[in-house]
Amino acid sequence: MDAIQIEQVSKAFADTQAVSDVSLTIQAGELFGLIGPDGAGKTTLFKILVTLLRPDQGKAVVNGLDVVRDFRKLRPLIGYMPGRFSLYPDLSVEENLSFFATVFGTTIAANYELIRDIYGQLEPFKNRRAGALSGGMKQKLALCCALIHKPDVLFLDEPTTGVDAVSRKEFWEMLHRLNERGLTILVSTPYMDEAGQCDRIALMQTGRILAVDTPGGVENLFQKPLFAVKARDTYRLIQDLRAAPFTETCYAFGEYLHLTTRPSVTAGTIHGYLTGKQHEFVDIKPIKAGIEDSFMALMQDHG
Ligand SMILES: Nc1ncnc2c1ncn2[C@@H]1O[C@H](COP(=O)(O)OP(=O)(O)OP(=O)(O)O)[C@@H](O)[C@H]1O
Incomplete structure (x- = not known):
């Protein structure tokens, strides 16, 4: 089954063509990477898929629901971790998580199982203000907040940017564990070394997809000495x-x-x-x- 279908999607801001005629299909259960430099259009494409921006042209369907027409039905089924941290810096760790749970009509206790591994590492600091956490801990909390309503599809926009190497490694291990539980994950990154962690990747530049393949398949596209x-x-x-x-x-x-x-x-x-x-x-x-x-x-x- 396809979890995400993107058909000829375009989006411009004034003179900037942020996303240009992008078509892409991601299967349910895939850990899929969108790889590209700053300004490639990754964030714009994510915002379209999570129903925060309307495409100028084209169509996108997530979990069988159209991102424009069915946005209300779709929102509870997806988790989104934006590139810049979405946490409330003056709320504590626990208050941030409760807030996101409440917005989606659930509780921390109801879905604790899904975040146990990750939240377990934050619990000793549950009364600390989110603004006072390290980059790696903020990233873990943001991931918990994106997961707390048990989404089917998880969108992570540059989750490891600005995070130290050890936290990056741990973060990818967490993603693999979540993916093994059946969650479809679309993750964007500017780091090429993270591409190899994904089942398949799309390489994106100036709004266009240049190639889609497994990491090995992308390497084999290179044919010169x-x-x-x-x-x-x-x-x-x-x-x-x-x-x-x-x-x-x-x-x-x-x-x-x-x-x-x-x-x-x-x-x-x-x-x-x-x-x-x-x-x-x-x-x-x-x-x-x-x-x-x-x-x-x-x-x-x-x-
Ligand atoms: N709201 C906006 N208004 C004007 N231009 C925008 C807006 N959002 C994005 N852009 C432009 O669209 C292009 C794609 O930006 P986008 O943020 O989608 O890229 P990205 O691959 O996520 O890179 P980054 O990591 O820098 O966010 C860039 O040239 C950016 O300046």
């Missing part, structure tokens, strides 16, 4: 590689540069070229493309 290259003088290395006759693209990826070349170029060719330019400590290895490499290539193809 790819090398990781390092040398003592990185600044000169990037300049020389970008000027090389065999180079297609060259980007910095951590301590290495990722170099895409014309077909049939070997590590030996690159090495010869770089030693000819007096580079020292040259290290070149052919590598398999990651999601970020595929995304960069797709972004370049789409100008």
Whole structure:
């Protein structure tokens, strides 16, 4: 069964086309990631799906209900964690959760089972003002608030932005546990390393979907020779590689540069070229493309 069907949805703000002719289907039970840089249109698409914005064109159906026509029936069936924290900073942890439960006509006790794992970590601080929590704890509380009415579909807009690495890891573990219980989850992130946690991902840029596939499928879209290259003088290395006759693209990826070349170029060719330019400590290895490499290539193809 499809949990979310998006058909040719567009939305503009004055001259900015935030979402442009997006079509996408997400199956019930999927953990689906919407990956894209700031300004790609992720938040706008989320707001349309959670009935907070009307699309200019197209149609979206969540859990069998039209997001425009059936918004009242749909709202109790979905959970939404907006990008910026939706908590009331002057209310305590427990008061925030009770508030969200009451809005949906339920109680913390009625659905405690679903949030037990997550809320258990917050309970020692239940009387603390939400505004005084750490980023990771705010994020857990916001997730509890989005879950407290037991939704069928959960929308999480950049839930890990600005959260430390340990909390990010824990957060993804929580999402997997919720997903195993049958919850459909649509999560957006600007972090490519989180894409691999999802069943399928859509890559989004300037309002358009560039690709939809499993993380492995997205990696396999990259078909060109790819090398990781390092040398003592990185600044000169990037300049020389970008000027090389065999180079297609060259980007910095951590301590290495990722170099895409014309077909049939070997590590030996690159090495010869770089030693000819007096580079020292040259290290070149052919590598398999990651999601970020595929995304960069797709972004370049789409100008
Ligand atoms: N209410 C608005 N009024 C005017 N422009 C808007 C509005 N909301 C979004 N935009 C513009 O639409 C585009 C898409 O924004 P959106 O917030 O959907 O992207 P995003 O992928 O969620 O990125 P971010 O992480 O920066 O929020 C951006 O160019 C943004 O400036």
